[in-house]
Amino acid sequence: MKHKALIVGRIAALLGILQMLCGCWDRTEINDMALVTAAAIDKDERDGIELSLQVFMPRALGSNSGGSQGGGGQKLTLVRSSRGQNIADAVSKIQTKLPRKVFWGHCKVFVLGEEFARKGVREEMDFLARHPQPRERAYMFVSKGKAIETLNLLPPLERYSADMMRKLSELKIGLKVTMKDFIIMLGGDSKAAALPMLDILPPEEGEQPSQGVPYIAGTAVFKEDKLIGDITLQTTRGVLWLTKKMEKATITVRPKDAKSGFITINPNHHVIHQTPRIVNGKWQVLLSIQTSGDLVQNGTNWDPMNLDLLHAMEAAVQDSIKDKIELALDEVQKTMKADILGFAEDFHRSYPRQWGRVKNRWDEVYPTIQVKTDIHVNIRRPGLSTVPVAIPEDEVKKK
Amino acid sequence: MIEKGKISGMQMGFMMYPTVVSTAILMVPSVTEKYAHNDLWISTLLASLVGFISMYIAYQLHRLYPNQTVIQYSVHIIPRLAGKVLGLLFLFFYLHSTGAVVREYADFISDAFLPQTPMIFIASSLLLLSAFSVRYGVESVARSAFIFTIIFAFPVIFLLLLIPDLTPGNILPVMEHGILPSLRGAIVPQSWFSEFFMISFFLPFLSDIRKGRKWGLISVFAAMISLTTINLTILLLFGDRVSGMSYPVLNAFRYIRMGVFFENFEAIIMAIWILGNFVKVSVFYYSASLGLAQWLNLKDIKPVVLPLGILIIIFAYWSLPSFQDVTYYLTGTFAYYGPLMQTIIPACLLSIAFVRRKRPSSS
Amino acid sequence: MKWGTFIGVMVIIAAIFAYEWPRMKQLPKKDKAAFIALLSIGWILTLFDLQNMAGPATVLETIFKPFSKLLDTR
Numbered sequence: 066m067k068h069k070a071l072i073v074g075r076i077a078a079l080l081g082i083l084q085m086l087c088g089c090w091d092r093t094e095i096n097d098m099a100l101v102t103a104a105a106i107d108k109d110e111r112d113g114i115e116l117s118l119q120v121f122m123p124r125a126l127g128s129n130s131g132g133s134q135g136g137g138g139q140k141l142t143l144v145r146s147s148r149g150q151n152i153a154d155a156v157s158k159i160q161t162k163l164p165r166k167v168f169w170g171h172c173k174v175f176v177l178g179e180e181f182a183r184k185g186v187r188e189e190m191d192f193l194a195r196h197p198q199p200r201e202r203a204y205m206f207v208s209k210g211k212a213i214e215t216l217n218l219l220p221p222l223e224r225y226s227a228d229m230m231r232k233l234s235e236l237k238i239g240l241k242v243t244m245k246d247f248i249i250m251l252g253g254d255s256k257a258a259a260l261p262m263l264d265i266l267p268p269e270e271g272e273q274p275s276q277g278v279p280y281i282a283g284t285a286v287f288k289e290d291k292l293i294g295d296i297t298l299q300t301t302r303g304v305l306w307l308t309k310k311m312e313k314a315t316i317t318v319r320p321k322d323a324k325s326g327f328i329t330i331n332p333n334h335h336v337i338h339q340t341p342r343i344v345n346g347k348w349q350v351l352l353s354i355q356t357s358g359d360l361v362q363n364g365t366n367w368d369p370m371n372l373d374l375l376h377a378m379e380a381a382v383q384d385s386i387k388d389k390i391e392l393a394l395d396e397v398q399k400t401m402k403a404d405i406l407g408f409a410e411d412f413h414r415s416y417p418r419q420w421g422r423v424k425n426r427w428d429e430v431y432p433t434i435q436v437k438t439d440i441h442v443n444i445r446r447p448g449l450s451t452v453p454v455a456i457p458e459d460e461v462k463k464k
Numbered sequence: 465m466i467e468k469g470k471i472s473g474m475q476m477g478f479m480m481y482p483t484v485v486s487t488a489i490l491m492v493p494s495v496t497e498k499y500a501h502n503d504l505w506i507s508t509l510l511a512s513l514v515g516f517i518s519m520y521i522a523y524q525l526h527r528l529y530p531n532q533t534v535i536q537y538s539v540h541i542i543p544r545l546a547g548k549v550l551g552l553l554f555l556f557f558y559l560h561s562t563g564a565v566v567r568e569y570a571d572f573i574s575d576a577f578l579p580q581t582p583m584i585f586i587a588s589s590l591l592l593l594s595a596f597s598v599r600y601g602v603e604s605v606a607r608s609a610f611i612f613t614i615i616f617a618f619p620v621i622f623l624l625l626l627i628p629d630l631t632p633g634n635i636l637p638v639m640e641h642g643i644l645p646s647l648r649g650a651i652v653p654q655s656w657f658s659e660f661f662m663i664s665f666f667l668p669f670l671s672d673i674r675k676g677r678k679w680g681l682i683s684v685f686a687a688m689i690s691l692t693t694i695n696l697t698i699l700l701l702f703g704d705r706v707s708g709m710s711y712p713v714l715n716a717f718r719y720i721r722m723g724v725f726f727e728n729f730e731a732i733i734m735a736i737w738i739l740g741n742f743v744k745v746s747v748f749y750y751s752a753s754l755g756l757a758q759w760l761n762l763k764d765i766k767p768v769v770l771p772l773g774i775l776i777i778i779f780a781y782w783s784l785p786s787f788q789d790v791t792y793y794l795t796g797t798f799a800y801y802g803p804l805m806q807t808i809i810p811a812c813l814l815s816i817a818f819v820r821r822k823r824p825s826s827s
Numbered sequence: 828m829k830w831g832t833f834i835g836v837m838v839i840i841a842a843i844f845a846y847e848w849p850r851m852k853q854l855p856k857k858d859k860a861a862f863i864a865l866l867s868i869g870w871i872l873t874l875f876d877l878q879n880m881a882g883p884a885t886v887l888e889t890i891f892k893p894f895s896k897l898l899d900t901r
Binding site: 499556560648651652756760761762763764766767768770771772774775778779781782783784785789792793795796797799800801 | 839840847850854855857868879880887888890897898
């Protein structure tokens with residue numbers, strides 16, 4: 066008898082414990098969630114913001130696997146937007162238009178509208194850093210015009226526009242900035258930040274307006290937390306050299322003494338050192354760049370196997386890099402006076418005492434900093450052709 | 465004797481490591497960064513000194529009074545009544561601390577993972593589990609600690625995946641404002657390190673005391689290295705932003721990404737982290753229960769375990785309505801209360817005991 | 828006092844009692860007394876609204892307040 070009671074008791078206890086396994090209160094089924102793939106924040110006409118969410122539609126993915134629809138264009142996402150005082154407010158309003166619970170965990174892209182960014186972003190960044198779901202690794206962009214437009218696009222090559230923007234960022238043609246980086250930049254010594262600037266390539270004639278493609282058009286420059294301007298992709302290359310973030314480059318130049326034609330090299334290995342120095346009370350940054358790569362196109366009649374000509378080619382590339390850097394310094398340091406180059410952090414680290422003295426008037430010191438460059442380009446290989454191709458032998462300049 | 469089990473020195477070391485590290489990794493990075501800024505890794509190194517001292521004191525007291533815990537020998541070192549009062553203070557301290565630990569754990573889980581679940585269920589389910597482990601005595605606590613600590617230490621390896629995202633420059637300038645900020649930053653973590661005094665409750669059950677000292681040292685050292693590594697990684701990853709985060713470790717683990725597709729690690733890592741917390745709670749819970757049983761001269765530890773569980777839950781909530789209150793308690797009160805009970809008072813006991821040993825004993 | 832908490836605590840205490848009491852037969856009276864005393868302390872304390880009540884943590888905070896200047900915690 067007692068034995069039986071024991072068994073019944075144990076089964077009851079087991080059933081009781083099983084109840085706990087489902088995690089009752091926080092149970093969320095995947096088909097109760099609206100997976101946000103990208104979010105866009107715009108300014109509305111009044112004081113508030115307009116938040117737009119690109120939400121993934123799992124059912125569309127299932128029907129697409131039939132294979133009848135060719136390529137892209139099939140809508141995998143839907144976009145919902147709403148106005149509110151801030152993000153949290155707008156989300157709660159979007160929620161009323163969505164049958165599933167908004168879930169930020171997969172949101173890889175945040176696009177800030179130009180207008181909104183000019184007004185200041187700090188207040189809304191707080192939501193992203195405080196809410197437990199958004200990821201610090203999400204990429205941040207600023208869009209020319211309204212940010213919601215980038216979400217509405219149906220890029221032909223990728224599944225949805227958020228995916229496309231993420232991949233653009235990962236290619237590192239422009240800047241690659243995650244939410245973590247952006248928040249650190251905003252709160253850092255230099256009080257300036259930079260985000261990649263998105264623009265939309267208009268659709269070809271005969272295509273629907275949603276067939277446009279987002280691309281990285283340059284860099285948006287923030288001072289404090291407000292957008293103050295943007296620089297072109299060309300200038301951004303200079304910024305990349307200055308901030309040691311350059312990875313892949315294609316440099317096309319016309320050597321000074323060449324009669325006609327351009328040469329192009331693909332430097333793919335860089336050693337960049339950026340050393341802050343204070344010499345006789347003058348603040349300087351020494352930028353030394355050593356880069357090497359292959360010749361990919363030679364439009365001149367020069368023979369790259371000749372060492373003298375090779376060095377002349379290298380010198381031309383060096384000048385080109387130097388020009389880009391000076392362009393960047395001119396715009397960012399002299400004109401905008403925004404320290405997106407991170408000089409403040411560099412000086413703080415190397416000269417903490419001197420930094421402490423100028424900290425409060427960094428805005429005045431920053432534009433006066435001299436940048437000295439020391440660039441070495443090394444063309445390692447000529448590719449598969451030694452001499453210039455398709456030119457009669459006697460026209461090739463060998464000396 | 466109440467406890468008949470025996471544990472090995474290695475098991476004791478494996479018990480103490482998560483006892484210090486499991487909750488420290490949550491709070492220590494942001495608290496130390498607040499005061500020490502980018503010297504936060506020096507703070508944990510300095511703080512570990514208190515760990516070594518507390519452990520040494522517990523060990524020396526154990527050599528003078530083998531087979532006794534702090535509750536038992538305090539009656540022998542100072543007058544009986546005073547010793548009993550001191551014992552009660554210790555009991556109260558460990559009971560209250562267990563409550564605080566449970567609360568920290570529950571706050572974190574409900575903040576980051578289960579916001580809808582009532583906190584009381586998060587707290588009491590962990591406590592119930594620990595209660596069963598504690599009921600079966602020191603051997604069951606030690607064995608579960610041995611297995612769980614191995615798994616618990618594993619996520620530190622995952623931090624290596626963050627290396628491509630680190631900015632080594634964040635460490636500069638070292639000691640910009642001298643050593644003072646690092647010392648201030650060390651005040652809070654040293655209270656965690658003072659918890660190494662708890663080996664006093666386990667030394668009497670060691671099968672080989674010499675190994676106990678060796679493994680005690682190893683576990684203080686391991687805790688120092690782990691906390692410093694974590695502090696440093698977080699500094700190199702997040703720079704100045706650390707002190708603005710509630711749980712920087714969580715943010716760091718969330719940032720991990722392997723390849724292009726393998727991310728969102730934190731669910732696994734936090735599941736593992738719960739194991740560490742289980743060890744921590746059961747070590748505290750065991751110490752409190754054993755202490756109470758010894759203080760009342762009971763014959764067995766079992767009758768007090770479950771009722772104490774209720775008291776621990778009570779202490780986890782008593783006058784702590786919010787996370788901010790818990791943080792204030794840990795930084796403003798426990799930072800001094802912990803080392804007072806676990807380092808300074810034991811040091812006094814040790815010096816009195818030494819003096820009494822030198823003189824021909826009168827008792 | 829909330830009735831939900833009250834009933835919940837009663838159920839838990841009853842469960843602990845039902846689980847532990849039969850296993851304590853061989854133990855001396857002192858052990859049983861300690862068990863019952865602790866349970867009653869717990870039961871009485873849960874009758875109050877503890878979260879918003881001054882308690883040991885408040886006392887300790889007052890004691891250690893002078894030190895908190897070291898870190899300007901409050």
